[in-house]
Amino acid sequence: MNVRVRYAPSPTGFQHIGGLRTALFNYLFAKARGGKFFLRLEDTDQGRYNAEAEADLYESLRWAGITWDEGPDLGGPFGPYVQSKRLELYKQYARQLVDSGHAYECYCTSARLDTLRQEQEKAKQPLGYDRRCAHLSDSEREVQRSRAAYDDREPVIRFHQKPDGETVVEDEILGRVAKANADLPVDPVLLKSDGYPTYHLAHVVDDHLMETSHVLRAQEWLPSAPLHVQLFAAFGWQAPRYVHLPLILGQDGQKLSKRHGATSVRQFREDGYTPAGLVNYLALLGWSYDDSREFFTLKELEDVFTLSKLSKSPAVFDYKKLEHFNGHSIRELSIGELKAVLAPQLPDFTDDELDGYLPLVQERLKFLKDASEALKFVHHAPTAWVREDFVPKKLDEAAAVALLEAALPLLEGVEARDDETNEQRFRTRGEELGFKLGDVMQPVRVAVCGGKVSPPMFGVLHLLGGAESQSRIKAALAFLRG
RNA sequence: GCCUCCAUCGUCUAGUGGUUAGGACUCAGGAUUCUCAUUCCUGAAACACGGGUUCGAUCCCCGUUGGAGGUACCA
Numbered sequence: 001m002n003v004r005v006r007y008a009p010s011p012t013g014f015q016h017i018g019g020l021r022t023a024l025f026n027y028l029f030a031k032a033r034g035g036k037f038f039l040r041l042e043d044t045d046q047g048r049y050n051a052e053a054e055a056d057l058y059e060s061l062r063w064a065g066i067t068w069d070e071g072p073d074l075g076g077p078f079g080p081y082v083q084s085k086r087l088e089l090y091k092q093y094a095r096q097l098v099d100s101g102h103a104y105e106c107y108c109t110s111a112r113l114d115t116l117r118q119e120q121e122k123a124k125q126p127l128g129y130d131r132r133c134a135h136l137s138d139s140e141r142e143v144q145r146s147r148a149a150y151d152d153r154e155p156v157i158r159f160h161q162k163p164d165g166e167t168v169v170e171d172e173i174l175g176r177v178a179k180a181n182a183d184l185p186v187d188p189v190l191l192k193s194d195g196y197p198t199y200h201l202a203h204v205v206d207d208h209l210m211e212t213s214h215v216l217r218a219q220e221w222l223p224s225a226p227l228h229v230q231l232f233a234a235f236g237w238q239a240p241r242y243v244h245l246p247l248i249l250g251q252d253g254q255k256l257s258k259r260h261g262a263t264s265v266r267q268f269r270e271d272g273y274t275p276a277g278l279v280n281y282l283a284l285l286g287w288s289y290d291d292s293r294e295f296f297t298l299k300e301l302e303d304v305f306t307l308s309k310l311s312k313s314p315a316v317f318d319y320k321k322l323e324h325f326n327g328h329s330i331r332e333l334s335i336g337e338l339k340a341v342l343a344p345q346l347p348d349f350t351d352d353e354l355d356g357y358l359p360l361v362q363e364r365l366k367f368l369k370d371a372s373e374a375l376k377f378v379h380h381a382p383t384a385w386v387r388e389d390f391v392p393k394k395l396d397e398a399a400a401v402a403l404l405e406a407a408l409p410l411l412e413g414v415e416a417r418d419d420e421t422n423e424q425r426f427r428t429r430g431e432e433l434g435f436k437l438g439d440v441m442q443p444v445r446v447a448v449c450g451g452k453v454s455p456p457m458f459g460v461l462h463l464l465g466g467a468e469s470q471s472r473i474k475a476a477l478a479f480l481r482g
Numbered sequence: 483g484c485c486u487c488c489a490u491c492g493u494c495u496a497g498u499g500g501u502u503a504g505g506a507c508u509c510a511g512g513a514u515u516c517u518c519a520u521u522c523c524u525g526a527a528a529c530a531c532g533g534g535u536u537c538g539a540u541c542c543c544c545g546u547u548g549g550a551g552g553u554a555c556c557a
Contacts, residue, residue, distance in 0.1 A: 010557045012557080026520060041498065044557080045557065047556080048557080101551090106555095113554090113555085117554095124483070126484065126553085129485095129555095141531090158553055158555095178486095179486065182485095183486085184553095185519045185552090188554085188555095189555050190555095193555060198554090198555070198557085199557050218551095219488090219550090219551065220552070220557090221551095221552090221554090221557090222551075223486055223487090223551070223553075224553095226486095242550090244487085249549095249550075253549060253550075254550085284494065284495080287493090288496065290496070290502075290505090291495085291497070291505055294494095294505075294506055294507095311494095313488050313551095314487095314488070314550060315493090315495090315518065316492095317493095318505060318508085320508060321494065321506075321507040322507090322528070323507090324506085324507055324508090325507090327519090361519095362520095363519060363520045364518065423516080436516090437516055438516050438517080439516090442517070444516085445516075445517060447526090452518085453518045453519075455518085456515095456537090457517080457520095458516080
């Protein structure tokens with residue numbers, strides 16, 4: 001089968017992490033099957049349209065490494081890929097459904113629909129349209145039509161929903177899902193009075209015209225899938241294969257939202273997540289490879305992704321686990337790659353400095369943005385300290401002072417010797433004075449880096465150089481005595 | 483309310499009609515170590531409940547409970 005899949009977001013806001021996963025699975029499926037992956041903008045809701053969303057979509061996907069074969073920006077054989085540019089098409093197909101008796105014009109005002117709803121609620125009746133315009137006689141229809149014209153109202157077009165029987169959706173991961181037609185929304189609107197189609201009509205028309213083979217979308221669409229199946233049937237078209245992906249939830253089991261943490265791709269990027277880490281983690285939310293393998297690059301996923309390993313149940317988004325994957329992905333980077341992503345965050349570092357310092361901090365980074373804080377001491381000699389920080393366990397401040405003084409001469413020419421030699425010198429001198437290396441290094445660390453946590457000190461001292469190191473220790477000594 | 487879907491450690495998941503139910507995150511302990519981190523080792527932690535079917539059910543069927551989604555001229 002010729003695989004053609006799409007990601008078709010609605011441009012209402014910044015790209016959501018859940019949408020990224022949907023896009024990712026579509027992309028991976030296309031790659032794994034040697035098919036095509038395209039983008040389509042479903043901008044049929046004028047009220048919620050957000051102009052920033054489109055650019056953010058492209059940026060987010062590109063950042064994640066996801067590419068598309070056709071789309072609003074690229075064009076392609078089935079364009080345009082923006083629904084607001086296909087309005088005539090939807091009108092034409094809606095009209096076709098009216099002509100074939102599968103749909104009808106409805107002249108009800110929204111005011112009437114509102115009162116209808118309120119009455120139904122009051123009477124505790126099932127909500128839904130009462131089909132008043134479904135079976136108008138020709139003369140009644142004319143009256144309604146001219147009345148609407150007089151009020152300057154356009155009628156909507158509603159689908160003639162079958163009132164009985166059931167509709168079956170064959171989902172690739174859920175299997176057979178049957179729904180009684182009576183439980184489907186009553187005669188849903190296909191074409192709105194503003195001339196725009198609803199999602200139902202638009203995606204059915206587009207997925208047919210664009211020859212979509214599989215629709216991978218979030219499970220929240222499952223309830224309306226039978227309607228879509230009916231629409232394809234009404235047109236006499238073959239429906240694509242449906243694949244309803246498990247939802248992503250927050251820790252409390254509710255739909256993932258801002259109060260759980262970051263939700264937009266942009267936010268994750270700003271928070272210092274790597275695309276590789278995020279993609280790896282996302283791929284494992286609702287999909288698995290086997291009983292043990294957990295690390296994958298995008299490229300590797302493209303080879304091994306398969307629908308059959310998709311899970312049915314919703315997944316809770318675990319930021320802690322993402323952090324783990326993120327740290328791992330940072331450690332997987334070569335120094336060159338790390339330098340490329342970090343250089344903009346470290347503008348006061350020369351290329352050589354980056355080459356020297358990045359290997360020292362790489363395995364300590366949970367987030368990319370941690371680097372500037374971890375290396376702040378390089379260009380900013382500490383000026384304020386916490387006295388107790390200097391004192392190694394079980395020792396006193398006098399010992400700390402003595403150790404700093406002992407370190408001073410050892411630092412002479414530290415930049416010329418390798419780390420092992422320097423370490424040996426400090427160790428030997430410490431032992432002469434009756435201290436362990438750890439005791440020697442704590443006051444030095446605090447004096448040079450400003451705090452009790454730092455990258456490995458011999459690497460730091462070597463790069464900083466003897467003169468700078470000594471001057472920092474002298475400053476610390478003055479602080480302790482002052 | 484009604485409809486639909488789902489149900490293995492706290493979380494992500496593997497798995498099978500007979501297994502010591504496996505891995506990962508988190509957590510606890512330990513090893514390595516100049517701090518932190520990395521790495522490594524060990525440990526704690528699960529088949530929601532009740533009925534069937536079966537020689538035997540975590541696995542198959544039914545129900546219960548729980549969770550989620552849907553119920554728009556939003557997608």
